[in-house]
Amino acid sequence: LADPTFADHLSFTPCKNYADAEGSNRLYTEINTGNWAYETQMLLPDGATLISVILSSDKTELTSFTGKRSCYPVYLTIGNISKHMRRQPSMRAQRLLAYLPTGHVDDTVMSEAKARRLRRDLFHHCMRRIxxxxxxxxxxxxxxxxxxxxxxxxxxxxAAYVADYPEQCLVTGVRYGEACPRCDILKDHFDIDECGDLRHQDDTLATIRYANKLPAGAKASVLDAAGLNDIPAPFWADWPHANIHAAITSDVLHQLIQGVGKHAVQWLITLAPARELDARIQRLPLAHGLRHFKNGISKLSNIQGSEHKAIYAQLLGCVHGIVPDKAVRAVTALLDFIYIAQYECHSDSTLAQLQETLTQFHELKSVFQEHGVRDDFKFPKLHMMQHYVESIRLFGTTDNYNTEATERLHIDLAKHAFRATNKRNFAAQMCRWLERREAIFWFATYLAWKRGKKFNARLRQRKKASKPRNPVTLAKRPDHARVRLGELRTQYGITDLHAALTPFLAKWHKVRRYRGYDVELPASVAHTLAQVSSVRTWSRVKFYTPNTQTLDAPDVLNIAFASPRHRRFDTVLIQTQGNDVAGQGGLEGALRSGTHYPVTHHYRPYLGIRVGRLRAIFKVPAQLEHALFGQDPPDHLAYVEWFTKIPAQPNRINGMFPLKRSLRPDGVVEREIVEVLDIRRACQLFPAFGRARVNRKLTPSTILDAYESFY
Structure with missing residues (x-):
């Protein structure tokens, strides 16, 4: 609390926020917006301040190949600090409490059951001391x-204990793989679409104490029926107002991204012809921010979380047509759940949508049993999905308690510390190294305070004052200062620059169009247009899109390419509604006008948006700009090939929107010149592969030219 870094990022009062004036659609973001903070505050005396303690622990390996050195950090933070600060390791909102013992129990002198019990008791004894x-x-x-x-x-x-499933079982005393740490559902019912009665730590303690008074046989029966281990002294037993079972939060990383999502990918790989699936993924057009799997995905191993996310973003467009439609619908529902669960702001309506996608998956999951992919669905990670809505209502959105933060802390507070030691008696050296770094940090913070500033160890001193970032950014100088019309035809695929510039100039000069493509321009403008024999071109454009979930999050960087050198011409989203004059009414003001809330069934963010393929980013020669456009010429222009308008309803199988090339009455692809400022961001299109075998001669650069239908 005393750290000046968090002075403007602390909240001490539980609150209930709503998306509407009637208070019918509640919003959930920070921990203090959930039910737990509100209900717990009611238990405290008047004037008391609730400090939401968040613990996390996870054993991690310190050596990569040899040595088998590991450590067991325990971290602490408080939910009163804004979540966007807690997620940044450089902000130091997460503090290392201790390293737990990691010594191996010699199972040659005791049974495996006794060794497991010793490890459990040791964990709880240490956590109690901490x-x-x-x-x-x-x-x-x-x-x-x-x-x-x-x-x-x-x-x-x-408030919350952030851990993966094995750690959750260790913390709560629930039997690993046999029971749920949050409710009383046991393994045989993990596959049903419902929760059991929620556990409470008072009931768990009472069951353990009752069982310990019974003979060995009866004791085992009581604990078996409850799915509990015998833990005589859990560390949370004497913590006032705590309920360890409710504190167990959803784990997006291990349960979804590296859990059921990973299983779903394997199910589809089993159903689909492996060579055909890999061939399709290898030939998908490149897209900024997405990994390209040049060797396919069927033989990948040791996949990281970021790779899983890239697979999820590209999988559905490739399996449609080569696996049963029911399987595609099931995985679509599962991936919808994974994405919706990661919203940074939830409402009652999005939580209903989240639960609806889970119900839909349970209705469709039998397809994998029908085709022999799975015998059953009785595994814990699937059941834990039932508790996501409940966790979000209690503690806010899942980014408040995602184990990705814990995994990232291991780098600074475990692995880097280990590398600074001589690898012998390393635990004490790691603590000493961290203490010294902490002392240096606080001394630097003090010196900054004396100067009337705030210290940030990761902040580099800037030579110039920062300027507001433009939503669309290009290089100051063109990549090609003079590209002739012949080069546009052979390298960019642009055969009609003058014909495309004519309607754009008509819009710019407010010339009324009477019929078809016959446009009469002012004589001086038409004469100048005939003199345009070359253009200046740029190879890429950057877009900084405002985060549509929360205002605290930074803008999202997105890059689109129009580069003949790499034979890459990306597809982009273009604002068309309100553009009677190019660049005059776009989406930018709407995006920055206020708070944005999660997408619901009734919200259609694609209205007024069309998809186009970016063929060139250009400017006419500087000496002709004023003659063509007047005293206030437009900025950069883009030559695009249009696709059909985005339909109101997506495909019922894969949930994606079907598109085709937009053709003029004479059968030629519709082309147009727009301002680059009207482009919102890049987007990836998937060819509608269908059931046919993809041509192995195609590449990511040529795949868009070979198909007429897309998603």
Missing amino acids: CAPLFEPAEKGVLLADSRGVVRGCHPIL
């Missing part, structure tokens, strides 16, 4: 001052 200083303040409160000197009576109460 957390014990918080037990009394949680009940009675403790006076703490923030960086502005405001003193509050604070109650540190366990």
Whole structure:
């Protein structure tokens, strides 16, 4: 609380936010917007301040190939700090509490069951020692001052414990693979589309204490029926107002991205012809921000989370037509769940949509049993999806408690510290190294405070004052200063530059078009147009798109290419609604006009948007600009080939929108010149492969020219 870095990013009051004036559509973002903070605050004395304690632990390997060195960090943060600050390791909002013991139990002198129990008891004993200083303040409160000197009576109460499924079982005392740590559902019912009765730590403690009073046989039966292990002294037993089972949060990384999503990919690979699936993925057009799998995906191993995300973004467009439609619909519902679960702002309507996608998957999942891909769906990660809506209502969106943050902390607080040691008795050296870095940080913070500034270890000093970032950015100088019309024809595929410039100039000069493509321009403009024999071209354009979920998040960078050198001409989204004059009414003002909320069934963000293929980014010669456009010429122009308008309804099988090349009445592809400012971002199109075998001679550069229909 006293760290001045977080002075403007702290919240101490639970609140309920709504998307409408009637209060019928509640919003969930930070932890203090969830039900847990509101309900727990009611249990505290008047004037008390709730401190939402978030713990996380995860064992990690320190050596890559040899040595088998590992450590077991425990981290702490508080939900009162804004989540966008907690997600940044450089902000130091997550603090290392301790390294737990990682020594191996010698199973030659005891049974495996005794060794497991010893490891459980050791974990809870250590965690009790670590957390014990918080037990009394949680009940009675403790006076703490923030960086502005405001003193509050604070109650540190366990809100969430961030961990993967094995760690969740260890923390709660639930049997691994046999039971759910949040509800009383056991393994035999993991495949049903419902939750059991929620567990409560008071009931768990009562069951364990009752079982310990019984003979060995009866004790085992009681614990088996409850899906519990015998933990005589759980570390959370004496933590006031805590409920460890409710504190177990959803884990997007291990349960979804590297969990059920990974399973779904394998199911489709099993159903689809492996060579054909790989051939399609190898030939997909390149897109910024997406990995290109030049060797396919069927033989990938040791896949990381970012690679899983890239596969999910490209898979559905490739399997449609070579696997049963029911399987495509099932995986579409599953991927919808994965994406919706990661919203940075949720509402009651999006939570209903989230639950609807899960229900749809359960209705369709039998297709994988019918084709012999799976025998059953009784695995924990699938069942844990039932608790996502509940977790979001309790603790806000999933980015408040994603284990990706814990995995990232291992780099700074474990792996880098280990590399600074001599690899012998490394735990003590790691702690000493981290303590010294902490001391240096606080001294630098103090010096910055004395100068009236804020210290940020990752912030580089800028030579010039930063300027507001343009939503569309290009290089100052063209990549090609003079491209002749013949080169446009052979390298860019542009055969009618003058014909395309004519209607653009007509719009610019407000010339009324009477019929077809017959446009009469002012004589001086028409004369100047005939003199255009070359243009200046740029190979790429950057777009900074505002985050549509939260205002705190940075703009999203997106790049589109129109490069003959690499034979890459990307497809882009272009604002067309309101563009009677190019560049005059676009989406930019709407995007930046206020708070944006998650997409719902009734929200159609593609209205007024069309897809086009970017053939060239150009400007006419500088000496002709004023003669063509007047005293206020447009900025960069783009030559695009249009696709048909985005339909109101997506394809019912894969959930994507079908498109075709837009043709003029004479059968020629519709082409037009627009302002680059009207382009919103790049987008990836998938050829409609259907059931036919893809031509092996095609490449990512030629695939868009070979097909007429796309998604």
